[in-house]
Amino acid sequence: MSVSVQEADFDIGTEVAGMTDGRSDIGALVTFTGLVRDMAGDARIDGMTLEHYPGMTEQALIDIVAEAQTRWPLQAVRVIHRHGSLEPGDRIVLVATASPHRAAAFAAAEFIMDYLKTRAPFWKKEGVPGGGRWVDARDADASAEARWQSPQPLSK
């Protein structure tokens, strides 16, 4: 398990290689990459600033990954979340999961993303014409997280 909170960009190919190279026990590898979109609803976005809570952020990500590892057989997990100033098209977050089985790899990656949205202390401020605005926490994120609570949805 490896978790990073960083300003620097990341390379998906490099991260994936670090998880799988030299191994032949992995059957399924899932990656999720979140990117800055140039639109939010009807508004043009010209950039985004990501603020975080140093120390607590890393621990929150470690805890989320540890929880995923108790639920699914994971052979490797990589989480990278950027902070600072980003532009449309920039990568924000990477979650990569490796497992013998594809259902587990998919479920774990979705689980980590859902939990990360509501439990990792990051805050997005979108740059819109005339200023900036803090992104509202979406009810959709709370319900995406809630679906992982008992009964457990996936044991395939």
Place this chain on the structure above:
Amino acid sequence: MSVSVQEADFDIGTEVAGMTDGRSDIGALVTFTGLVRDMAGDARIDGMTLEHYPGMTEQALIDIVAEAQTRWPLQAVRVIHRHGSLEPGDRIVLVATASPHRAAAFAAAEFIMDYLKTRAPFWKKEGVPGGGRWVDARDADASAEARWQSPQPLSK
């Protein structure tokens, strides 16, 4: 949409770059990579041969991707499936989906994989000590496909 059936290996980073570079409208990118495992049940696997039905294979993949596109808002889809001789640790298949929304990108990638397993004419022969054996179609794959049939499971 782009579909390839090939003997050659692929590079996840290159494929993903081809989907996202120069764009700023994508919010979520999901990749699934299937790899040759060195074990199947209790048996050691020393390689795998993938046979396919040229012509029908490509059309089946195109149809599956087209079906996914009717179900979710997808901005780019890439599918690569290898055939020929593979070794443990080798990549077999890549499915990558890009969407404004993460739930759609995840669901579409899972859907394409589930359908691919039962509808794309590939057959795996595992190399085991003393010979080779054709992989049995798993009931789990049929039920993984069945879950996408009505009622539609995901409209988040």
Place this chain on the structure above:
Amino acid sequence: MDVLYFAWVRERIGLPRETVETEAASVAELVEELRGRDPRYAAAFEDVSALRVALDQAMADFDAPLAGVREVAFFPPMTGG
């Protein structure tokens, strides 16, 4: 009519494809004809429930008619991915 075999069907019959002259009206009739040829075909078509068939590269049933069909393929359930 071209008849194609894949995976263990191909191995049991011993060839990947052949041209077949037939009056068979349906897939099932074609299977009966082939099965009667020799033990290799009999072995390949022993349990039709373990087989799938495609007509002109589209999945079909064993009672599908063969009129106008140019390519028939027999194979086990798919195991890609």
Place this chain on the structure above:
Amino acid sequence: MDVLYFAWVRERIGLPRETVETEAASVAELVEELRGRDPRYAAAFEDVSALRVALDQAMADFDAPLAGVREVAFFPPMTGG
């Protein structure tokens, strides 16, 4: 006790962190104290239901006791990912 502010809480108050001398027994009492300081704090703490609090970097409730706590952080619901 160190008190940290993030996102629009930080912007409304005008600083990211400060050291606060307080006898407050709970988070809610600390919020009352801060709210009474000046209009910037009053604006930041106007609607506590829009806020979250962490004690020593672990999420907590507003009625949680402050005994032994070294770091309190106030922020809106998280929006990462």
